[in-house]
Amino acid sequence: MKRFSLSPLSLALAAAVATPVLANERNTHLETVSVIGDTEAISSLPGSAHLIDAADLERFEFVDINRMVREVPGLYLLEEDGYGLRPNLGIRGSGSGRSGKISLMEDGVLIAPAPYAAPSAYYFPTAGRLNTVEVLKGPATLQYGPFTVGGAVNMLSTPIPGDAAGMVQLEAGEYGESRLHSYYGASTDTTGWLLETHQQYADGFREIDRADSADIAKEDYLLKGRLRSAPDASYQQQLDIKVQYSEEESGMSYLGLTDADFKKDPNRRYGISALDEMQNRHSGVQLNHSIALSDSFSLHTQAYYNKFKRDWFKTSLGGLIDLANGGDAEAQAQLDGGLDTEFGIKHNNRKYESRGLQVSANWQLQTGGLDHDLTFGLRRHWDEVDRFQPSENFRQTNGELVFQDISLPSSSNNRVEEASATSFFAYDEIQLADKLTLTAVLRYEDIETEQQRYNDPERNEKGSSKSNQLDEWLPGLGLVYDLNDQWSLLAGVHRGFAPPGAGSDDGVGAELSTNYEWGARFNNGSLRGEMIAFFSDYENTIQNCSIAVPCPNDADSGSYQLGEAEIKGVEAAIGSDWGLANGWAIPLRVSYTYTDAEITKDSDDGDLLAGDNLAHLPENVFALSAGLDSGAAWRVNLTAAYQDEMCVNNACNRGGTDRFDHTESLWVLDAAAHYDFSEDLTTYLKVDNLFDEQAIVNRGPDGARANRPRTATLGMKFVF
Template identity: 45%
Template sequence: MKSTLHPLTTSTGRQPLRRSLIATAVTLALTSGGLMAAETTLEQMVIIGTSEEAKRLPGSGAVVDSEQLKTEVTTDINQVMKTVPGVYIREEEGDGLRPNIGIRGATGARSGKITLMEDGVLIAPGPYANPAAYYFPTTMRMSSIEVLKGAPLLRYGPQTTGGVVNMISTPIREENGGSASIGVGSHDTSDVHLHYGGRSGQWGWLVETAERNSGGFKSIDRSNRDSGHHISDYVAKLGWESATGPKQSALLKLQRSEETSNKSYLGLTDDDFDADPNRRYGLSSIDQMVNDHTGVSLSYSRALSDSTTASATLYHNEFARNWFKLFGGGSFVDDANTGDANAQGILDGSVDVAGLDYKNNNREYESRGVELNFDIDMGLHRLAVGGRLHEDEMDRFQPVDTYDQVNGSLVFQSTKAPTGSNNRLEEADATSLWITDDWQVNEALNVNLALRYEDVESKRVQYADVARTTVDKTVSNSSDEWLPGASLTYDVTPSWQLLAGVHKGFSPLGGGAKENQEPETSTNWELGGRYNTGKLFFETIGFYSDFSNKTENCSVGTPCSDGSTSGSFVNGEAVIAGLEAQLGTEFNAGSFTVPVNLAYTHTKAEISADNSVSGQQKGDRLKDVPENIFSARVGLEHPNGWNNYAVAKYIDETCVEVGCNNSSAPRQETESLFVVDYISRYQLQKNTELFLKVENVFDEQKIVSRAPDGARPNKPFSVMAGVKFDF
């Protein structure tokens, strides 16, 4: 296997003007500041705050707080996001390494249609040019996860249709100390999370690591290689805040992670899945992902007056990956599903085959930018005014290794040099501006007004030779959009609140977009009500997204509806509408406290007008959007420190291709899934807690994905036991 990463080549045609703008913005950032509309000292940039604040948003949202993350021993972002209403999950490899998260009108392929942030900083490898989340922060080291929907999300971007996910990393402690969580379990799994830090005078600091190891739950035919992963993630923070004079603070954050995971795109035929969902064909035995991520951010905040705060963040992220894997293996699966004995023999290893292509899916990404913001408190009006200059790029250099299968073994033959789509550069330059007004009209009525501007220029250059002296093809695209929005809450009584909102959604097309393609835009509505007495919280919200131009981002992992594996595909007009509901309460049962949290989402997502270009028709269901999702979290807590919890999650079947409801072709849907997890925690001493987690208690495995190359299962019955202690 060849896994050498091609060095990033400087992209051509970069605008000198933008470079000078970046330099000017950096100067402004260091002298005055500007980022998030949030009150912080040495800490992360939150967009909502606490779970209680989420219950009064002039829009809709949720906060998965540190208590839930700790209680449920969360290592897989997919599982915790299933408990948030309005969020769609398509699992892939069972461990949550490459999540597919969708929110309301934003479908979930590679999480490329939602805005992903860590501590307020864009974290997708190429948020504009290549937003597909092949990198995702390690969930173990997060202290909370925020999900923001509705018109207030216009404060953030670039994806403004469905929602924002902001992951809040471990905070700097108020006093010197640390914490360690160590767990071991099924499939040779071990998870370790350590952090230590504190404060001294005006300074604060933190060092942290998360180490994840697993042998994987799949068994590979005729191979000694496991199907697991190894991840090392390191973070260091250094903060400062003023002791005298104007209130000031600064925070430097450094992050580095490395991953090796023996994961594949090759799934199973339906018959083989039914016989053993945890099998992997020997054709995928040499498939492996190797990647590393480096992130640096520097934020600064300064009070300019009693009513005005300026803040700034500079950020730079680099991500390099080589996912070496079989290319085109889905054709064998498709043929075997139709009864082709030769294709089945190739999958089983009993039939020799020549000319198998294993592509070095080798890419390097870089993103950088500066955000400036001014928060102005005018009493009844609280304004946020700011902007962001951002650049991102991807260097794709993908040689293809050819193997033959001989007597069930893979024999290397040759390497093909990358040309065309395998040898290309993509880039995007973006300017974003925003102004929001949180207006307390009177004691009962709060109005939130927002206006965002996005100006995006993208470009792709494909080369015909390894030296990149001959250009094979060039495409470019530019778009600019004004995105207005308004939302409100009205307190009918101290317990009852109404909310409503409307905003324009936007999704950039990516670096492969052609000149005449328009970005995805939509009009998004929400209307609902809340009831909150402290002990009981209930919320129900209807949402409606009307797309004038629904688009898909194409990749090998998530092919578009026309089969394309790069660029964009336009579906045309579409409507996604639904209802979210959640309930939270707790009651006493003898000496026990019983917390209960329920969440439900119903969605109807379909093409709303015939499209002669795409061939899609009115009424065709969109892919990756389940009709019904439900979760229930129930606890049994006792004063002696022994607490038990059950988490149940249900998700409907989903379309694999647009229009599966109007197609007679087989295997066009995933299967519905119901899974129950059990967690038990015992407070052994003041600073020491034991935990036991059983995932998928009833060992229920279904086809949760068919993309791109066959049927894939969720994680089977698994057990983990461990200890957490503070020091």
């Protein structure tokens, strides 16, 4: 394990600009957690960016991140459990498995359990407590990394209120659902604090044969504190601390249904999976410090530590679903519980740690008559995943699950993987003319990974080991030209990068691509829209293998190289809040994404051929939301979302394949109605999946699974 070591860069910069100025001349905006800022900042970015703020989230009161972000063009979803507990998000064809190909952040720092060593995001922040979601694509993503092939998703937690304020929100709904979300905080000129909890429970909508339903219990607690310099201090500075803890118990399984059983009842679950359960705990600490050293220079430091412990107790049936889909009567009988069989349930038991320190500076200066808004920074990061995964053996006898014995883990299930990374970026927004802005960005990543397997449970005997090292320079350029006050044109190119996980062999390279985009934005104050075309030329496409999304060679760990590929498409979005007479308004949002992706060169082993598709990538994605706001006590909102069917492997477009190689296309309509009893008290009724449309939205890793059925929920919110 390497210790943190920072170059003297930050100290030298501080010394170079440490000239006192009057407090009222200094930029006192010291927040560092946002990557976009606000909707006004989007117009200057050389790529696509979308911000879902607190008002947007309040329209539907969603607690599922999939529903929150599905209006964002260029973003793809692969649903799994119906609640968004462990979402699969992808951006511009980057791959959606466990959101492992995007830079996933909370409050500006990496939040996946081990973003370098094991980037699959088995932990995801509790969506119901989020205040804002930012999605960033294009050259600007090089500021964050390490995943720049698609983009970045940054989730902002509840901010410390400016004055003493609080909120209590209660919900109760179908399938035993209930939710409590509450916070209280206060601020003075120099201090601030916030205490928050979010608690979510449900019996679940999947009924398990000869057992109860798949229930959910998730609790999340958050504490924030702040110290800020006095208004008349020589230097304005701010120190924030965030402490978070959450735990979950949920009866989630990877076992789905045969197509025949799905058609009869999409919400059924086989009794052989009755013991499947996820248990996890997450804790994190984040420190943010910012200081304005002059009216044109500020320095920001963030230190973070996250720990995640999980045990997903899941049955492994060795392809029983495939056999039953093929007409094997014995396999079907085993699933139904009518035929005795022996099987194992593995403790997918893992401990993750990640920690890091990142320092960045913002410097506004002039050179040669040109205005520069320069940001540069350095990050030192380390993470680790420790797997110790025994299996419990059971026998299904007359439909009952009878414990037999325990199998100790093999070396593949008894291993430690770690990664250390040093990264640097420089991002310069240069005003070339009144209407023309050039953005130049450069990122550097230096990554070392190691894997050590053990041959015995006590870890006295080391088994095989792997190590890898890679470094890359990642440049990017962007242009924004303002045609007038309403129209602007943009174009950008940047180097896409995604590191392989710690299970990769020595010499395995990163996923690399050259990403292009160009398009136009329009904003006249009441109507705003954009249309952007994108093209990504992949020199090497890599899939991180997992049980959730196995690789083409059926591996569920390590990395698999898919080779050269091309991804191209178009994103479009338009939105407005049309004002009517007497204060009435009609909010409207429409987004559409078209994507065409294929492998462009045969793999060396011949398993993949030029023309093969990329898995879990829909061709068409569409979302529309509309509402009616009285401007007084009540408002109603509707949202409709469509996603095409998807191939579940890389060869389903060759011809001669069957329906088991595809998911199904799906339209879903959600609705919400709010009524304000007063400025402080609001009640609402929301109905997810209003028309109760269900389809096969996922087939991996073991059988067909459905989206959430129609679910009505009644809620009340009190602010004080």
